[in-house]
Amino acid sequence: MGAFAYVAPTTVAEALGVLEEHASQGKRAQILAGGTDLLVQLQSVDRTPRTIVDIKKLEEANRVEVGADETFVGAAVASAVLNENEELKQRFPGLIEAADLIGSTQIQGRATIAGNLCNASPAGDTIPALIAIGAVCVIASESGNRELAVEDFVTGVGTNALQDGEFLVGLKIPNPPARTADAYLRFIPRTEMDIAVAGAGVALTLDDAGTCTAARVSIGAVAPTALLVTAAADALVGTSVDDDALAAAAAACSAAASPITDKRGTVEYRRKVVGVLCKRAAAIARDRAQA
Amino acid sequence: MAEAVDYKVVGTRPIRPDGVDKVTGRAQYGADLNLPNMLYGKVLRSPHAHAKIKSVDVSKALAMDGVYAAVSGADFPTAAHGDIGGEGGGDVADVAKNVMARDKVLYHGHAVAAVAATSQSIADAALAAIDVEYDVLTPVLDVDEAMADDAPLLDENCFTANLPEKPDKPSNIAAVMQLARGNVEEGFEAADVIVEGDYNIPMAHQGYIEPHACTATINEAGQATVWCCTQGHFEFRSMTAKLLGMEIADLKFIASEIGGGFGGKTVVYLEPLAVLLSKQSGRPVKMMMTREDVFRATGPTSGTHCKVKVGAKKDGTLTAATAWLAYEAGAFAGAPMGPGAMCVFAPYELENFHIEAFDVLVNKPKVAAYRAPGAPQAAHAIEVALDDLARQLDMDPIDLRLKNAVSEGTQASYGPKFPRIGFKECLEAAKAHPNYTKPLPEGAGRGVAAGFWFNVGMQSSAEVHINENGSVIVVEGNPDIGGSRASMCIMAAETLGVEYDSVRALVGDTESTGFSNVTGGSRTTFATGMAVIEACEDIIAQCKARAAATWGVDEDQVEWEDGQAVPAPGVNADVKPLSLADIAASAHKTGGPLLGRASLNAQGAGASFAVNICDLQVDAETGKVDVLGFTAVQDAGRAIHPDYVEGQMQGGASQGLGWALNEEYIFDKNGVMENAGFLDYRIPVASDLPMIDCEIVEVPNPSHPYGVRGVGETPIVAPLAAAANAVRDATGVRVNDLPLSPPRLLDAIDSAE
Known part of the structure; x- marks a missing residue:
């Protein structure tokens, strides 16, 4: 593990002071919350010295x-x-x-x-x-x-x-309006202990008749950052979130994705699967909103 | 089927003697030993998959504060050619170059230098200060590429072995092997149906949880002690002596507890380096691999390209078969092509066959043994082809195998006649198993495959000490990987006629018990078990002699029954039977302590067959496989401790399913492994697998006193094909290559539509 200094401020002001002091001196400070990413990085990826600023003591x-x-x-x-x-x-x-x-x-x-x-x-x-x-x-x-x-x-x-x-x-x-629900699905080759090959989050609102009045769709692991896919949301709004609407939303997600081929999946695979996940997540959100 | 034998202890399921320390964290593994003034040794590894080493300069590293030793290839003696010994095997000179590269690096991660320093961070900094100049060469990254005529050569002195004449030019094919019988052309002409397949399986790792680790210390007289995790400390001693030019008697090896090996801990990597670094520094040196090191620089099993062709009559009788089996050896010769060739058709009666196998050098880590080395890849090819054949013949896949199964007296495809074996019994047990006829959920599929492994005997030693109260200490020389101490205690208790709880077993170091080959080849319960039984019989003979002396009768007038000496029938002696405890208590008056011993080279290891049934379903939109059920049926000869037989069967099934579904070495175009960690090298996690149902078939091995057959390796042979055949059943799509990962399956499903 790399060498580091550790501080645990008890107020936001104190924490900001530590960050500001390091920034002004050109020294590296890094926030520690749970540490589940940071400690792994310190151990194996980047061992350069820094000050760890633990925010777990902040109310x-x-x-x-x-x-x-x-x-x-x-x-x-x-x-x-x-x-x-x-x-x-x-x-x-x-x-x-x-x-x-x-x-x-x-x-x-x-x-x-x-x-x-x-x-x-x-x-x-x-x-x-x-x-x-x-x-x-x-x-x-x-x-x-x-x-x-x-x-x-x-x-x-x-x-x-x-x-x-x-x-x-x-x-x-x-706070979500009435008859609103969200769902998130990811794909991994195993059941646990893995990183998403693709992911899709959907939140939608239904009216009393079951028509979708609002939706937000976001996809992950298929571009450098998670994307808000408004075309997929548009495909759901105004529908009863039926199979046609789900297929249209899925197609919009596949189109919006700009994945890479790597050890976890190919471009073609990720494009297809992110659509499948959107479709399935939207159906779950719909069922939840109806419940 | 099994004879009814009334055993008292054999076949029971007592708690293993090492269990409490393992579940409470007290057990000492390879990295757990710390000594005063100990240094940390680390290895500098090649950033290239194929390059000439122009120079290595460790002087800057050696000059650093806290650095006490730095070595490279030049610091090792030149190792002569010769067999290194042990299951991992290979040539001494190759093992030497694998442990520390000399003129060339042959894979990414190949060791080029090592340092010892007072802390791990100083050692890391010292590695960064070593200057290595390389002349980078084109890497050869798969078996087909390596076999091509114009392939770059890993070794310009590699001339294919086993050909009638030495070839006129070197190649990457280190050796070939052929097995043949009958007339293949006539056999195929006589066939009503012929199936063919072409199968690729990438390199896969054993995935043991404990990375390699050792601590070594050497004194001024040149006497060294090494603590390490190993499957065979005697063979590690011998290999280290050969690589360092040391006298065997100057090396003492102590085996730690071992967190898995599966064949991968049968060859040295760190131990000679630690001894040399300790010699140079005058201090103890500990070395520990990271998981990344384990993947990049220890021996996985071969990637393979196999082709199989099988012909059969309408009634399922096989008429001919051919196999072409190419195995990646990695950087040095020694792929398990021999066992692969000998296993591929071993379960079946075949008049006409031809098998050709290749040991091929590629710029990847040198392969090591992995459970039934070479067999799973070859079995995958033939068992998938037989599944296709059964479909074409509209025949039950178990019936097809029963129709052609070998039995006692059949001339095996690899040569000898089979003694008593249990393949047909396994097939019948699988067919009768309720899981074989259980209805499948909608869309799910079921696959069947069979597996075979020879098992080996080899050398073992054991001593049995009787304590003064009659309790028993068994000393063996085989590291306990799968519960063997418990099995030794059971066999000792059964033989002596005492309670399991009165027996303890320990694994002696190289100076406290006789030579024993590795824990490998599924040999320990069989061969070391035989040594323990013989050592107990030695005790019994001594007890009878002492009872005879006590009673004033002849030795042959005493018998041993239920743990006590009794007068033989018809002997007129009015005496009370003497138990082991009685004899031990008076041993000081009858000749001193009781010590039994045996050493042997065990003959007659019984082959073990298995039949697996795999149920799974495939998500047609993502290609993801869910394994719903798995049934392993295997002939154990006699299960000494059924829990640990089932443990072997379940472990082999888990590893085989991982290999079938997701595990693979992924290399980039420069030969750098891209997934050198458990995140992206996907062994199954517990939630990926169903409970694996086991049925132990017992067809006793006539060569072992209790009928033991080795059980450790056969379990991994059939699962690859069982899973592939289940995928075929579930999807209607045949995928010949492994792993059956979601992208590959989805692509196959989409292409078939």
Whole structure:
């Protein structure tokens, strides 16, 4: 493991101070939430020295609030905590499913959604799920908090919109209207312990007649960043989310994908499977919204 | 079927003696030993798959603070040619060059230098300071490419062996092998149906969970001790001595507990380096591979290209078969093409056949043994072809195999006549198994395949010590990989007539017990078991002698029954039987402690056959396979400890299914393995597999006192084809190449539509 210094600030201001100090001196500081990506990197990928800034002591980063208008999930909240929150599961079953796909039970005791997002892997499972439900990043900075839609947060493979001196303190999710539900599916060759070859998150709203009035579709692992596919959403809106609509949405996802061929799958395979996942996730979301 | 024999301990399922320490983390594995002043040794590995080494300069590394030793190929003695010995086998000079490259690197990850330093991070920095100049050559990356006439050569002195005449030019084909009988052309003419197939399987790794690790220390007198995880510490001692030019008696090897080997821990990688680094530094040196090292630089099994052609009459009688089997050896000769050629048609009666096999050099890691080396790839080819044949004949696949199955007296395709074997019994048991006729869910498929492995005997030693209270210590020389200590305790208890709980078994180091070949070839329960039984019989003979002396009768007037000496029938002696505990308690008065021993070269290892039934379904939109059920039927001869026989069957099925479905070495065009980790080298995880149902068939091996046949390797032979045949059944699409990964299956399904 590479050498590092460790600090655990207890206030957001203190954390920002540490980041600012490092930025001004040209020294490297890195946020630690669950550490499930960071520790692996420190061990094997990039062992250069740095200061680790642990945000698990920050009250704000540990807050989970299911409010009247919106839900807030702090950046240090472990997946295991979310998985056991029945209110959240009711509201955002797709997001919790996505979080539950990452890591084993032991890893989920540490892993965080915010960490998955900041790590900015093209295959991060919670990212399409967050985009589908319209989640917004709450970013702490010296000049106060700023907000940014999740689909605008990830800027490339392993890069995000955080500026020097900033950190992600939590995620804000608008409360879903009535008869709204989300779902997330990914494809892996095994049942566990794997990374998405493709992923699709869908959130949709039905009216009393069962017609889709709003939808958001996001796909992962088929482009440098997770994509918001409005053409797929458009294919669902105004329909009863029947087989034709599902096939159209699937085709839109396949068309929007710009995957690569690598050890995990070919371009053709990923294009096809991301459509299949969109179709299946949309059908699950539809059934949930009707329930 | 099995004779009814009334055993008291054989066939029971007691808890293994090493179990508690393993589940509580107390057990000491290869990397667990730490010594005072110990250094960490690390290896610099080649970034090229094929290159000439122009120079290696370790001087900057040696000059660093905290670095105590640095070695490269020039620091090793030139090893003479000759057989290295052991299951991994091969030429001494090749093993030497595999452990540390000399003039050439032959695969990405090939060791080119090693350092020892006070910390792992200093060792890493020292590796970065080593200068190596390469002259990069074009890599040869698959078996077909390597066999082509104009292929770049790995070894300009490689002239194909086993040809009638030495070829006039070198090639990458290190050796060929042929087996033939009858007249193949006439056989095919007599056939009503002929099937042919062409099958490719990429390189695959054993995937043992414990990476290779060792600690070595050598004193000023040149006496070294090495602790390591190994399948055979005696053979590691011999290999290390040969590679370093040391006297065997100056090397002591202690086998740690071992976290899996499957054949992969039968050859040395780190041990000679650690000894040399310890010699240069004067300190103990520990070396541990990372998982990435294990994938890139230890021996996986061969990638293969096989072609098979089989002809049959309408009633299913096979008339002729041919096999063309090309095995990747990796960087040095020694692919398991021989066993592959000998196994491919072994289960079947064949008048006419021709088998041709090739041992081919490629710029990939040198292959090592992997459970039934060479057999799974060859069996995949013939068992898939037989499945196609059964479909064409509209015949039940088990019936087709029964029609042609070998039995006692059949001349095996590889030469000898079979003694008593249990193939037909396995086929009948599979056919009668409820899982074979259980209805399948909609869209699912069922596949059947058979497997065969010879098993081996080889040398084993054992001692049996009787403690002063009559409890028993068994000392053997075979590392316990699959529960063999428990099996040794069972066989000792059965033979002596004592309780299992009064027997303990331990694995002695190279200085505390006699020579024993590797734990491999499914030989330990068979051969070392025989040595333990003989050592117990030695004890019994001594006990009888002491009882005779105590009673004042002749030795032949004493018998051993249910763990005690009794007067023979008709002997007029009014004496109380003497138990082992009685004799032990008075041993100081009758001649001293009781020690039994045996050493042997076991003959008559019984072949083990298996039949597997695989149920699975395929997601037609993603190509993903879900294994729904798997039934393994196998002849164990006699299951000494049925739990560990089932464990072998389930483990082999799991590895075979992984190989069939997702496991493969993926190389880029430069010969760099792209998936050197368990994330992308996909062995199955627990949730990928159903409970694997086992049925142990017992057709006793006449050459073993309890009828044991080796069981460790046969279980991996049939699953590849069983899965492939189930995919064919589920989808209607025949996919000849492995793995049956989602992209390959989806492509095949889409292409068929």
